Amino acid sequence: MVATMTLTWLLAACGGEDTENDAAPAGDKLSAMAYVGRQIFADTALSASGQQSCATCHVPSRAYAADDGLAVPLGGPRMDLPGLRNAPSLAYAQFTPPFRFDPDGTPVGGFHRDGRSLSLADQAEKPFLTPFEMANASADDVLSRLLTRPYLGEFMAVFGPDAIRDGTTALRHIGQALAQYEVEDPSFHSFSSKFDAYLGGRATLDARELNGLALFNNPDKGNCLACHVSTPDGNTPALFTDFTYDNVGLPRNWRIAANVDGNTLDYVPRNGAPLGEPWHDYFDLGLCGPLRTDLATQTELCGAFKVPTLRNIALTAPYFHNGVFDTLEESVAWYVTRDTLPARWYVKADGTPDIPYNDLPVMYDASVNVAEVPYIPAMAPTLTNSEIADVVRFLCTLTDGFDPANPAAYPMPPQCASTEASVAATLAGPARHVAHQVSIHGASTQRDGNDGK
Template sequence: MAGAPAMAVSGGLSRADAYARADALTALGRKMFFDPSLSASHALACASCHAPSAGFSPADAAPIRFGGPHLDQPGGRAVPSLTYIEVTPAFTEHEFDGEEEGDPSVDNGPTGGLDWDGRADRGRDQARFPLLAPNEMANASPAAVVASVRAAPYAGEVRALSGGSDDAALFRTVVAALEAFEQDPATFYPYTSKFDAYLAGKATLSNAEARGLKLFEDEDKGNCASCHRSQVDATGTPPQFTDYGMIALGLPRNPAIPANKDPNFYDLGLCGPYRTDFAGEADYCGLFKTPSLRNVARRKTFFHNGVFTSLRDAVAFYVYRDVQPERFYPRRADGSVAIYDDLPERYRQNLNQDPPFGGKPGDRPALTEAEIDDVVAFLKTLDDGYQPPHAGVSSSR
């Protein structure tokens, strides 16, 4: 960084050298992110599943991706977005609010971490998963990743940043570079949505968007902000539209996921099968992390199992899950609705019942159809890349 003072920082580097190293890691990580040669198939890059055009989530509506050496091994969950994860806190089993946020005596339960079950705390740890997972990039070992790196055009950059050429050091540099790139502000958290412009006084929400924001925050209506926080925090950081908590929604089972063909298989989130340290913890079964809603309208699938491919349908699920369950769940042979069919009955006490959930079949939904449309209109203001209208044109249009 030009003009940076030559002060010593951790690791023995001057501040200027530390900035230079961070910039070099970011540039290297960008090259790796788009490089399919780092996979066993030589056909799958990070960007294959995290498309920039879709908010770094999949570019199509398939619920899972296929990987492996021959791209024939199915994934188990929908691929999450990589935008706005840079301030995600490390996972904790018991999270307490600060005094400025709420009641510091209330235990909010499991919170934080990366992936749908919070099992990685840092970007470099998360980057290891797809590189080594048999159904993703499918490298047999870190050494296999390094072998591909040695043959890549950026091999010299990796060696220079590693300070050596042994496999362990080179692999550490690979995952550190991917982490650095995924923390690049201009790429992954630019805060350029219409809502950010609105917060800065540079845009006006349309009538539908303004109504949607009000419903989003109304505790008796959408109540979305209870988990997808919409206020600037105490440090002045713009809202991330997540509280990083874990929640059980009772989503419909997605038959398009190959693992679900086994009627005895259930993806239980925090308590397995991919995370094992809470296996058998009944209170955590069915809980998945609340994602940020930034860039949500760019996504093609929603929730951990990709069961919805329309943002409006995803919002409607919250409204009608309990009062009109036949909209989402299959019917049994006797005609009854198999509600919450992707969560074993013994774990259904974990289901969230806060508004707009709750009630019983036939009750009035918390939102009308028109109000659902307004919430969706507001959510579309969270996509980055907003361009204010030309002078003389109202920004509410």
């Protein structure tokens, strides 16, 4: 318990009876709770380092994903501890349903990449106590820091004086405020992409973007819609995810320090020994652990991670839960050639060829999705290089911020100028997820592009 303070002292420290501090500024469209959440979201003083906030890893200009170019973010008391998973975008997260199993056994929903949090508020609490993120030793430490913040009076006005009676209570309300901010602030869910304008008759897609859309939806070509649903759900525009889970057999990303055998990071679970070949110290198995613990015995779920939204995907590199690919070209090309060009994708830490699906114990290979287009091992690639480029161009139309009155100002990243030639160069190039600049004792220095997320 934090040292007892009287309510009178606290009110004096927060400006006494100045009620203007108890609500959002006039004209602000956020509720008082969401306004508190906005301040917490950007407040580095609530971390052990004094340098990390939610906004450090979830940057508004990157659709609330990271902008540090790393496969996993850095955090901890000195901001030098690498995380375990790529920081996901928070845009459109509010539409995620709570975790459940459908009647046919399909896992759906939940927050984090393994669905272990049931709500947006619960997810928002986790980084405060994660040792390689905001790294507070306890909820009481979070409260001690909160008591020094200039918005404490507003926090208490929203949640009441009992909100600071102990750290656990305060942290729960912090999560609620952050969740309310994400729900209310339109920047988290603006539905303002070129694709949205196209559907509304306020923009046109060019020939390559239209072809990319057709390929995306074609079950015999891209078949992306099998998981990334491109149609509305009632009154909600398409979210480009069905919130299910899939094991797609991703390559191991050696730029993550936790993936390098022999690392000395004390927060990395050493779960690899009993799992057999390929004999790594640590495996991230998604739904069945090790960050999620309640499904550890359901080994058929091992290696499955939640399907993310593709909205703003052009802004949120690197891609997948392990940040293994730096570009959309790599990501789409890998989907199409996973089993026909395995040597291009599956490499050891030194860049030499490795076994397929090398981020997964061989004993779980049977769980890898090999039954759906485009990754059916016996099938030739279902997209040509030119078609891959067109899918990339369509994906870029899912970027928010399109103004039909000024289309030239649309924030298209350079990778959106994908061509047949650039895809060919990507396929001919070397794997970039090797360990040539990763320290096994601490932070990664490779800047190519987590409560464990």
